[in-house]
Amino acid sequence: MRSVAFFVLAIVLCVVVVVTTLWLNAPIDAKAWQPARAQQLSANDRLQDIPLIARGKLAGAEDVHPVREADRPRWLVYTGQSNGDIVRISRDDEIEVLANTGGHPLGLALDQSERLVIADAEQGLLRLDLDTGALETLVPAGGPMALSFVDDVDIADDGIIYFSDASSRSAMDELQLEILEARPHGRLFAYDPSAAEGERLTLLLDKLFFANGVAVAADQQSVLVNETFRYRVLRYWITGPKAGQSEVFADRLPGFPDGISRGSDGRYWVALFAPRSAALDKTHPYPFIKELIAALPKRLQPKATRHGAILALNEQGEVLENLQDPTGEHVWEITSVEEGEDGTLYLGTLTGNRIGVVTAIAEAR
Secondary structure (H helix, E strand, O other): OHHHHHHHHHHHHHHHHHHHHHHHOOOOOOOOOOOOOOOOOOOOOOOOOOOEEOOOOOOOEOOEEEOOHHHOOOEEEEEEOOOOEEEEEEOOOOEEEEEEOOOOEEEEEEOOOOOEEEEEOOOEEEEEOOOOOOEEEEEEOEOOOOEOOEEEEEEOOOOOEEEEEOOOOOOHHHHHHHHHHOOOOEEEEEEOOOOOOOOOEEEEEEEEOOEEEEEEOOOOOEEEEEEHHHOEEEEEEOOOOOOOOEEEEEOOOOEEEEEEEEOOOOOEEEEEEEEOOHHHHHHOOOHHHHHHHHHOOHHHOOOOOOOEEEEEEOOOOOEEEEEEEOOOOOOOOEEEEEEOOOOOEEEEEOOOOOEEEEOOOHHHO
16 A cells, blocks of 8 residues: 555656646746637538639738739739748739748738738838839838737728737747737737838837737728737727727627728628637636646647638628638638628638638628
8 A cells, every 4th residue: 555655646746746847937927817708600611612712822821912903804812922922813823923021921901002011920011012023111020119920901091001010929830829828919000101201100009919900990980900819809099089099899709810801881801710719718717727738849739720710790890791611621720801892702821722712792601
């Protein structure tokens, strides 16, 4: 009996040593958080058999933007690649490289002069002249505002550029740590190209929980920004009686909102990178457990569930449309939804090798 007791004690001591070592070496300072219950949306397969563009030819097409008028009808969309390439894709799946940012392009937007403005996670805020191929830096990574993860971008009718800096803490390969830590490191900025040098960049919001997709509202009075790791969308007022204030626009989303874009008929399209995890939500109130998980080798940490989903929200932040690929085999980890002039939706993905196409919402039902 004494030998059994000694053996049990030795095991307990080993476990204590391992747990203590993991906790002391945790790479995060986790904060407790109690997530609210998610909205319940009906399951469906409306994305499961949609057409695909450039299947097997892409890597890291996070955002997709319909081409300018001058590039039609031959070309369909612009997108970025994880190797830094900015490309355009034809109706026949031909891919042409337009430039290379030297970083990792994420968000895209066309300005009034039909130049492509690029949110690059490593290089900052860039602009590409599609006629000459000249690439210029508007706001470099680092700098006075210490930009470290420029993520998405949209442009108002007056030419002001709004963009997100997702996190001042984590790089793209450390997002799991950002989720577990549950602390706000994201920001929303405005850049006015017409202002005097030194006065062009303005911090609008800070302390955001992974500032991601950005969309200027249809009435130009506010900007929407996704807080990915709070499962919600915020509205920041840029004009009117609430100018300078922010509020929750859509909350308790059933997944991690990535990109957001303005569609037709007052809709906003939201890409859900992955569904919420019940295990993660139950772990959030316990910082100690989250720190232990963060200290594990990456290969042992939980992974996101492969699933494809996009939502359409109305002006009140209510869900109008809900399209899914529950298998996560056809389209998955969707990071952007962009609507073309004919109503076609183009779906980008950070990890997939294709772009999804929804030709008509009615057909996807």
